[in-house]
Amino acid sequence: QSALTQPASVSGSPGQSITISCTGTSSDVGGYNYVSWYQQHPGKAPKLMIYEVSNRPSGVSNRFSGSKSGNTASLTISGLQAEDEADYYCSSYTSSSTPLYVFGTGTKVTVL
Amino acid sequence: EVQLVESGGGLVQPGRSLRLSCAASGFTFDDYAMHWVRQAPGKGLEWVSGISWNSGSIGYADSVKGRFTISRDNAKNSLYLQMNSLRAEDTALYYCAKDIQGHLTTVTTFCYWGQGTLVTVSS
Numbered sequence: 001q002s003a004l005t006q007p008a009s010v011s012g013s014p015g016q017s018i019t020i021s022c023t024g025t026s027s028d029v030g031g032y033n034y035v036s037w038y039q040q041h042p043g044k045a046p047k048l049m050i051y052e053v054s055n056r057p058s059g060v061s062n063r064f065s066g067s068k069s070g071n072t073a074s075l076t077i078s079g080l081q082a083e084d085e086a087d088y089y090c091s092s093y094t095s096s097s098t099p100l101y102v103f104g105t106g107t108k109v110t111v112l
Numbered sequence: 113e114v115q116l117v118e119s120g121g122g123l124v125q126p127g128r129s130l131r132l133s134c135a136a137s138g139f140t141f142d143d144y145a146m147h148w149v150r151q152a153p154g155k156g157l158e159w160v161s162g163i164s165w166n167s168g169s170i171g172y173a174d175s176v177k178g179r180f181t182i183s184r185d186n187a188k189n190s191l192y193l194q195m196n197s198l199r200a201e202d203t204a205l206y207y208c209a210k211d212i213q214g215h216l217t218t219v220t221t222f223c224y225w226g227q228g229t230l231v232t233v234s235s
Contacts, residue, residue: 003156032218034218034219034220034221036221036222038157038222044227045207045225045226045227045228046157046207046222046225047225048221048222048223048224051212051221051223052219052221057223089156089157091157091159091221091222093217093218093219093220097174098171098172098173098174098177099159099171099172099173099174100159100162100171100216100220101147101159101162101220102159103149103156103157103158103159104156105156106156106157
């Protein structure tokens with residue numbers, strides 16, 4: 001099972017909006033509404049930002065939103081702030097075979 | 113407050129074994145599935161293994177199947193990963209992660225993570 005495909009990097013200026021894509025197949029992203037997104041700052045553990053495609057855990061800023069169309073999920077960060085600079089990973093259940101769960105390749109977000 | 117504290121990592125020679133532990137607190141441990149996720153230096157995240165709340169359902173990535181064994185002790189609020197026949201490609205930071213619910217299903221979400229324990233496999 002290959003990792004889900006994300007762009008290696010995305011950048012934006014403070015205040016702008018950016019969108020990170022996560023492309024899979026009908027066996028993972030496209031087949032289930034259980035895509036999640038994680039933020040990871042350098043040297044830190046990942047943090048859950050979005051679950052079940054578009055739900056935000058308590059405490060996560062409403063500047064973060066998620067959506068899905070077909071086999072591609074997306075994470076949008078609006079009103080970009082310096083603290084948003086981090087790596088972001090998507091994840092999904094996969095029915096194709098083991099592993100049961102697959103992560104995206106990761107996207108480095110840079111705030112210009 | 114949910115806390116997950118991993119331990120047991122270190123430098124080990126290829127072919128040897130290592131046992132990782134994860135001590136959990138701040139939640140009802142035996143209500144939730146738990147997972148191990150690893151991250152090789154400078155690389156992305158890779159799901160390694162997961163175990164349901166009652167150990168009734170267990171899963172492994174192909175890369176570790178037959179070499180790694182996940183287990184849990186609900187009385188001790190602890191998760192374990194027994195790693196045998198270690199290879200250089202197993203070198204990574206190993207994270208313990210709490211699931212959002214008790215089973216290994218489509219709903220699985222890694223809602224809390226520990227800080228990780230580093231495993232280095234080298235001669």
